[in-house]
Amino acid sequence: MALPSLTLLGQSLLSGIFIGALYGLLGLGLSLSWGMLRQINLAHFALAFLGAYLTYQLAGAGMDPLATLAVIVPCFFALGALMHWLLARFSVSAFNSLLVTFGLTAIIEALIQWIWTADFRRMESAYGEVKFRVGALYVALPELLTLAMALALSLAVWAWLRHTHTGKAMRAIAEDAPIAAAFGVNVRRLSLLLSGLSAAFAGVAGLALALSYTLAPGQIYAWLGVVFAAVMLGGLGNPLGPLVAGIVIGVSEALTMAFTTPAWAPLVSFSLLIVVLLARPGRI
Amino acid sequence: MLEIERIRVSYGAAPAISEVSIRIGPGELACVVGPNGAGKTTLINAIAGLHSIEAGALRLDGRDLSRLPRHAFCGEGIAIVPEGRRLFAGMNVRENLELGSYRRAARARRTESLDRVCEVFPILRERLEQPAGTLSGGEQQMLAIGRALMAQPRLLLLDEPSLGLAPAMVLAVFKVIKEINAGGVAVLLVEQNAALALEIAARAYVLEEGRIAAEGSPEALLAQPHIRRAYLG
Numbered sequence: 268m269a270l271p272s273l274t275l276l277g278q279s280l281l282s283g284i285f286i287g288a289l290y291g292l293l294g295l296g297l298s299l300s301w302g303m304l305r306q307i308n309l310a311h312f313a314l315a316f317l318g319a320y321l322t323y324q325l326a327g328a329g330m331d332p333l334a335t336l337a338v339i340v341p342c343f344f345a346l347g348a349l350m351h352w353l354l355a356r357f358s359v360s361a362f363n364s365l366l367v368t369f370g371l372t373a374i375i376e377a378l379i380q381w382i383w384t385a386d387f388r389r390m391e392s393a394y395g396e397v398k399f400r401v402g403a404l405y406v407a408l409p410e411l412l413t414l415a416m417a418l419a420l421s422l423a424v425w426a427w428l429r430h431t432h433t434g435k436a437m438r439a440i441a442e443d444a445p446i447a448a449a450f451g452v453n454v455r456r457l458s459l460l461l462s463g464l465s466a467a468f469a470g471v472a473g474l475a476l477a478l479s480y481t482l483a484p485g486q487i488y489a490w491l492g493v494v495f496a497a498v499m500l501g502g503l504g505n506p507l508g509p510l511v512a513g514i515v516i517g518v519s520e521a522l523t524m525a526f527t528t529p530a531w532a533p534l535v536s537f538s539l540l541i542v543v544l545l546a547r548p549g550r551i
Numbered sequence: 552m553l554e555i556e557r558i559r560v561s562y563g564a565a566p567a568i569s570e571v572s573i574r575i576g577p578g579e580l581a582c583v584v585g586p587n588g589a590g591k592t593t594l595i596n597a598i599a600g601l602h603s604i605e606a607g608a609l610r611l612d613g614r615d616l617s618r619l620p621r622h623a624f625c626g627e628g629i630a631i632v633p634e635g636r637r638l639f640a641g642m643n644v645r646e647n648l649e650l651g652s653y654r655r656a657a658r659a660r661r662t663e664s665l666d667r668v669c670e671v672f673p674i675l676r677e678r679l680e681q682p683a684g685t686l687s688g689g690e691q692q693m694l695a696i697g698r699a700l701m702a703q704p705r706l707l708l709l710d711e712p713s714l715g716l717a718p719a720m721v722l723a724v725f726k727v728i729k730e731i732n733a734g735g736v737a738v739l740l741v742e743q744n745a746a747l748a749l750e751i752a753a754r755a756y757v758l759e760e761g762r763i764a765a766e767g768s769p770e771a772l773l774a775q776p777h778i779r780r781a782y783l784g
């Protein structure tokens with residue numbers, strides 16, 4: 268086996284961190300609604316792609332990709348709250364939420380296909396071409412933006428849950444919602460807020476997808492396995508978990524690819540997941 | 552102050568309690584005793600807003616609470632120490648106490664309440680930054696009572712506070728309950744440990760199979776041989 272050069276190794280490490288940041292960004296909302304509200308929202312991925320396509324569309328109409336967040340974030344917040352309201356109204360269990368949101372995924376996929384067809388779409392933007400040179404290594408601006416957004420959102424949620432009045436009430440809801448309500452916490456309102464935030468994070472992840480990737484409706488499913496692994500590795504409901512675990516997975520994948528062949532990479536995340544689940548059963 | 556009139560609460564189709572009526576005067580200490588599965592927890596949880604009430608009335612100082620949303624019961628002055636304590640195990644002691652004073656009126660007096668709770672339970676002051684899940688059983692019970700006190704209740708509901716505690720700890724907890732009551736807070740105490748509960752209560756109810764089987768002063772109840780036999784062994 269030939270050893271890769273230091274530059275190649277450095278470049279793999281960097282790309283691992285960046286792809287890991289995207290795993291973390293995609294996993295953040297999923298982990299929060301799963302861990303805190305016991306709703307496993309498979310449609311999170313479809314929402315992220317819907318966000319990506321909307322970014323593509325708005326950018327095509329001349330908007331700055333980052334400015335599209337001003338439209339997408341509020342719309343997705345409302346959409347997430349609406350979805351939660353529907354799931355709560357029919358008191359869907361965690362397992363049934365998986366089935367219902369799987370159905371929703373198919374609907375959103377069909378919608379995307381209907382509007383944008385199954386053709387590949389690539390957003391043209393001024394950001395796409397910008398690259399920075401750090402020593403012998405290159406860093407692309409879209410990836411840097413993804414990392415920045417993932418870090419900012421994860422840390423913001425962490426600080427919210429740790430240090431604010433409503434954030435602490437949210438943690439209480441995650442542990443025992445009826446008792447939290449008995450002490451005056453408006454569980455319904457905070458759950459709507461968290462679901463809205465989760466969906467808004469899917470919208471932000473959509474922007475990251477549109478910045479770095481070519482879009483096709485079938486791609487929705489490509490991210491599912493590895494992001495689930497990051498969410499579970501990171502600990503459900505832990506706001507920093509998906510990002511940290513995502514980066515661990517991303518880097519391991521990248522190093523595996525550098526040392527062996529790309530075909531081995533997907534094995535890494537799931538082996539990691541299985542090892543961790545065996546090592547600390549009951550934690551998820 | 553609390554008047555419950557013929558309430559019914561069900562899980563699914565079968566009612567767990569029905570036609571239950573109880574009254575607690577201002578500052579009174581009342582207790583409900585009864586065998587396992589009689590519906591004591593169901594009753595006390597319904598008063599705290601944890602279960603919806605299917606039929607009957609629940610009034611506090613004349614105000615009907617049975618149609619209130621769940622999170623509004625606390626604002627009426629009711630706080631619960633639930634069965635099994637149900638602390639927020641992953642949050643630390645301070646956060647658990649602070650959550651007790653979540654609603655605005657209680658929040659305004661949070662520092663003062665926290666000081667008072669730590670005076671009653673000095674051990675909690677030493678444990679403030681420790682996760683609630685790492686406390687011993689007795690400390691957890693103190694924290695559950697402390698959390699309820701942080702809400703500045705007018706009516707304190709306690710569901711089996713002696714469960715799983717060492718005898719010395721049980722006595723300490725009962726002493727605190729008496730002190731809280733002496734401070735003007737009405738108390739409804741649910742206990743398997745009927746001897747102790749009847750000793751400190753001014754008024755007692757016997758709940759059996761979801762219905763009130765007997766009520767009156769503890770002395771009057773204990774004068775009835777079959778109740779004596781059933782609850783004091």
Ligand SMILES: Nc1ncnc2c1ncn2[C@@H]1O[C@H](COP(=O)(O)OP(=O)(O)O)[C@@H](O)[C@H]1O
Nearest residue numbers: 562563567585586587588589590591592593594
């Ligand atoms: N969550 C529940 N679902 C269904 N039945 C329940 C539930 N909780 C309690 N019950 C039933 O309601 C009755 C009263 O229970 P409970 O109020 O816990 O009694 P106690 O506190 O006096 O032991 C019991 O028959 C019990 O089996």
Ligand SMILES: [Mg+2]
Nearest residue numbers: 591592593634
């Ligand atoms: Mg009980």
